[in-house]
Amino acid sequence: xxxxxxxxxxxxxxxxxxxxxxxxxxxxxxxxxxxxxxxxxxxxxxxxxxxxxxxxxxxxxxxxxxxxxxxxxxxxxxxxxxxxxxxxxxxxxxxxxxxxxxxxxxxxxxxxxxxxxxxxxxxxxxxxxxxxxxxxxxxxxxxxxxxxxxxxxxxxxxxxxxxxxxxxxxxxxxxxxxxxxxxxxxxxxxxxxxxxxxxxxxxxxxxxxxxxxxxxxxxxxxxxxxxxxxxxxxxxxxxx
Numbered sequence: 001x002x003x004x005x006x007x008x009x010x011x012x013x014x015x016x017x018x019x020x021x022x023x024x025x026x027x028x029x030x031x032x033x034x035x036x037x038x039x040x041x042x043x044x045x046x047x048x049x050x051x052x053x054x055x056x057x058x059x060x061x062x063x064x065x066x067x068x069x070x071x072x073x074x075x076x077x078x079x080x081x082x083x084x085x086x087x088x089x090x091x092x093x094x095x096x097x098x099x100x101x102x103x104x105x106x107x108x109x110x111x112x113x114x115x116x117x118x119x120x121x122x123x124x125x126x127x128x129x130x131x132x133x134x135x136x137x138x139x140x141x142x143x144x145x146x147x148x149x150x151x152x153x154x155x156x157x158x159x160x161x162x163x164x165x166x167x168x169x170x171x172x173x174x175x176x177x178x179x180x181x182x183x184x185x186x187x188x189x190x191x192x193x194x195x196x197x198x199x200x201x202x203x204x205x206x207x208x209x210x211x212x213x214x215x216x217x218x219x220x221x222x223x224x225x226x227x228x229x230x231x232x233x234x235x236x237x238x239x240x
Contacts, residue, residue, distance in 0.1 A: 027201055028239035031208040031220045034145045035239070038131055038210060039217045041069075041100070042141070046077050050102055053082050054135060058104050064090035066103035072096060088169050092118070100131040110134060110142045110193045114170020116200075116207060117161040119144050120152045141212040142193070145220075152206030159203065173199070184234065190223070194236045198223035211238070 041047055050067045057065040064085035072078050073096075080093035090103050105112075111134045119132040123146045130146040146152055161171035162178075172178060177199060184190040184198065197209045201222070210218040219238035226233050 025204075027208065027222065028220060031145060031147050031210075031239065034130060034147055034208070035210060035218050035220060038133075038143050038145060039212075041131075042133075042212065042218070043216060044077065046079055047102070050079050051135060051141070054102060054104050055139075057082050057084070058106065058137065062106055063087055064103055064106060066090045066092055066101060068093045068095040068098050069100045069102070070095035070098040086168055088166075089114075092122070097128070098122075098126065099128045100133065102133040102135065104135045104137070106137065108136045108138060110136070110140075110196060110211075111144045111209065112170050112192075112196075113161065113173045114164075115144055116196075116205070117156060117171055119146065119207070120156050123149055124153055143210040143212070143218055145208045145210055146206060147208055148206040150206070151204060155203060155205040177203070188232065188234055190234050191236070193221055194223045194234060197221040197236070198225070198234070 042051075046069070050069070054065050054067060057063075061084075064087070066083045066085065068080040070078050070080075078095065080095040083091045083093045085091055085103075087106055092101050092103075111132065115132055115134060119129075122129045127149050132144045134142045134144075136142075159174050159177060162174055164171055173181070181195045181199060184195045185192070190198075193209065193211065197220075199205070200207050200209055208220045211221055212218050221236060221238055223234060223236045226235075
């Protein structure tokens with residue numbers, strides 16, 4: 001369990017306490033079937049070879065590289081050739097009956113807003129395309145998993161992506177969400193994965209952030225916030 005603590009300077013309910021989704025939701029249960037599918041897929045030799053190819057390509061030029069996954073006419077799993085990108089951006093290769101993709105992040109961070117908006121844009125026209133895997137130089141594998149297409153689309157329409165902060169960079173979340181993310185990172189010392197997991201759940205984005213564990217299984221990252229006297233406490237865990 002990771003904690004990030006600071007003095008509470010504002011009323012929690014005005015900023016972090018108001019969760020715009022029903023308290024009856026069970027985020028872990030909603031994502032359960034998709035998490036299982038992602039875990040099983042990454043055990044397939046097709047994914048393992050693709051992951052190795054991405055890592056090898058990165059060692060040669062230190063840039064982003066991507067691979068898409070799909071199915072042939074007979075329903076067999078297939079993968080695309082490796083695409084070559086830049087230091088902060090990449091390209092999703094086209095493939096028949098696509099359902100997922102994988103790319104690396106040279107800057108050693110988990111999936112970002114660009115990955116989120118890009119996945120929803122594809123999922124909007126292809127509901128079978130639910131998963132975007134990201135591997136870091138350290139070898140950590142994350143996944144963005146669409147658990148509700150209609151909810152995800154509604155989020156992107158309400159919270160439209162903003163232009164990249166720098167040339168060639170990914171699009172970002174709206175200013176208000178970015179400000180909240182920065183407060184979590186720089187005032188409360190939360191990690192990037194804690195921030196993204198919290199934002200996705202708080203705003204009911206229809207997407208979950210997963211992280212692969214040492215046994216190969218993915219688990220949904222859960223970031224919660226509470227008060228301890230005059231302190232604001234963030235903690236991170238995962239679904240069982």
